[in-house]
Amino acid sequence: MTFLRHRFATSSFACNRISLAQAIRVMTCSLIAISISIAMPGESSGEDSNSSHRVLSYNIKRGYGNDGKTDLSRTADVISKLHPDFVGLQEVDERCNRSGNVDQAQWLGEHLDMHAAFAPFMDYDGGRYGMAILSRYPIEKTEAVELARGREPRVALAAHVTLPDGNKLTLVNVHFDYIRDDTVRFEQATKVREFIQSLPNPAILLGDFNDTPESRTVKLFQDGFVEADKPADDPYTFSADKPDREIDFLFASPESQWTVKTVEVIDEPLASDHRPVIAVFQLKSS
Numbered sequence: 001m002t003f004l005r006h007r008f009a010t011s012s013f014a015c016n017r018i019s020l021a022q023a024i025r026v027m028t029c030s031l032i033a034i035s036i037s038i039a040m041p042g043e044s045s046g047e048d049s050n051s052s053h054r055v056l057s058y059n060i061k062r063g064y065g066n067d068g069k070t071d072l073s074r075t076a077d078v079i080s081k082l083h084p085d086f087v088g089l090q091e092v093d094e095r096c097n098r099s100g101n102v103d104q105a106q107w108l109g110e111h112l113d114m115h116a117a118f119a120p121f122m123d124y125d126g127g128r129y130g131m132a133i134l135s136r137y138p139i140e141k142t143e144a145v146e147l148a149r150g151r152e153p154r155v156a157l158a159a160h161v162t163l164p165d166g167n168k169l170t171l172v173n174v175h176f177d178y179i180r181d182d183t184v185r186f187e188q189a190t191k192v193r194e195f196i197q198s199l200p201n202p203a204i205l206l207g208d209f210n211d212t213p214e215s216r217t218v219k220l221f222q223d224g225f226v227e228a229d230k231p232a233d234d235p236y237t238f239s240a241d242k243p244d245r246e247i248d249f250l251f252a253s254p255e256s257q258w259t260v261k262t263v264e265v266i267d268e269p270l271a272s273d274h275r276p277v278i279a280v281f282q283l284k285s286s
Contacts, residue, residue: 050281051251052261055228056084057206059175059274062093062104062129066241066270070099074132074271076111079134082266082278086115087134088157088173088206089272091274093119095127105132119144119157122174131207133159133173135164145195149183150177156192167222170199174207182217185210196253197224202283209275213246225251226258228279234265237277241269250279257284 004081023259063072079087089108093099109116115135120128133139138161145156156171174192177185189209196203205225211217221227228250236243243265252258261280268275 004084010267032128039053043063051163051167051285053085053169053204053281053283054083055171055204055206055250055281056082056087056276056278057090057173057208057250058276059090059147059208059248059272061091061272061274062096062099064099064272066273067110070108071102071271072099072102075112076108078266078268078276079108080112082276084134084278085136086204088171089134090175090208091129091171092118092132092262093124093127094120095131096125097127098125101127105134107134108132109134113168115139117142118155119155121153121277123154130155131157131173131175132172132211133157134160135159135171136218137163145172145191147178147188147191148184150188151179152177154188156188157196158195165272168201169283170196170203172196172203172205174205174209176210176217178206178210182211183216186220189220193220199253201283202257203252203253204281206249210247221249221251224255225253226255226260226281227251228260228263228281229267230263230277233268237265237275238275240271240275241273243275248274248277250277250281253279258282259284 060075066072090103094103105116105118115138116132117139118132118240118248122129122132133177139159140162140166141160143158147154159171161169163169176188209218229234235246238245261282261284266276
């Protein structure tokens with residue numbers, strides 16, 4: 001009888017050890033599953049990954065670098081490494097002699113596997129000079145919003161897209177007047193603000209404002225818009241090789257529907273005279 005009790009006790013202890021080992025395995029698997037779900041945005045946090053967008057603003061100076069060479073493939077490399085969903089490009093040539101008669105917006109779209117839209121400011125050097133938008137998603141419609149003329153004619157380029165989750169989004173790319181007197185520049189900005197406020201859907205505004213954060217041009221968008229605030233230790237976007245001014249900006253509207261997750265000014269001193277700025281915007285759930 002003692003022997004039987006001893007065997008029973010030993011068997012019970014073995015069963016307890018097996019149960020403990022099984023419990024540890026279950027706990028380990030659960031922790032791994034939790035870690036994976038945390039690492040995958042939108043799976044467990046309730047955040048829709050489709051509503052997070054990497055947006056890049058870049059004055060590319062038609063691919064003309066600080067080494068005096070026009071090299072659009074270098075521009076494409078800079079953009080590609082940043083993996084943007086949307087890109088606003090300023091100073092873009094379309095078949096101009098000075099840049100090798102290349103349709104730069106179309107060329108960049110093809111090489112980056114993105115949809116492209118172009119809006120001209122004026123005829124120039126055998127082609128046209130203006131701005132472009134690149135998008136990961138099909139561009140359903142574009143608008144060229146005519147702005148007040150300064151030293152050169154200007155338009156704002158608006159590209160309307162439908163996101164994978166069905167939401168509508170408008171990208172508005174600007175390159176405001178560059179002369180010291182801000183009268184025309186402020187008039188251009190006012191027209192753009194009115195256009196964005198008339199839209200029935202959220203919008204992202206980006207571009208070369210040719211003005212600084214304390215200017216009335218920039219402040220016009222700091223009310224009612226969400227600004228992609230740059231890092232305090234590295235906010236300057238011009239010039240690329242000796243940055244000392246912040247003149248390129250990104251905003252989102254309406255303020256209540258957006259949050260900004262990250263903002264970075266990219267240290268790229270060669271490909272253009274501007275530094276690219278990329279921000280991640282989160283569109284809040286309806």
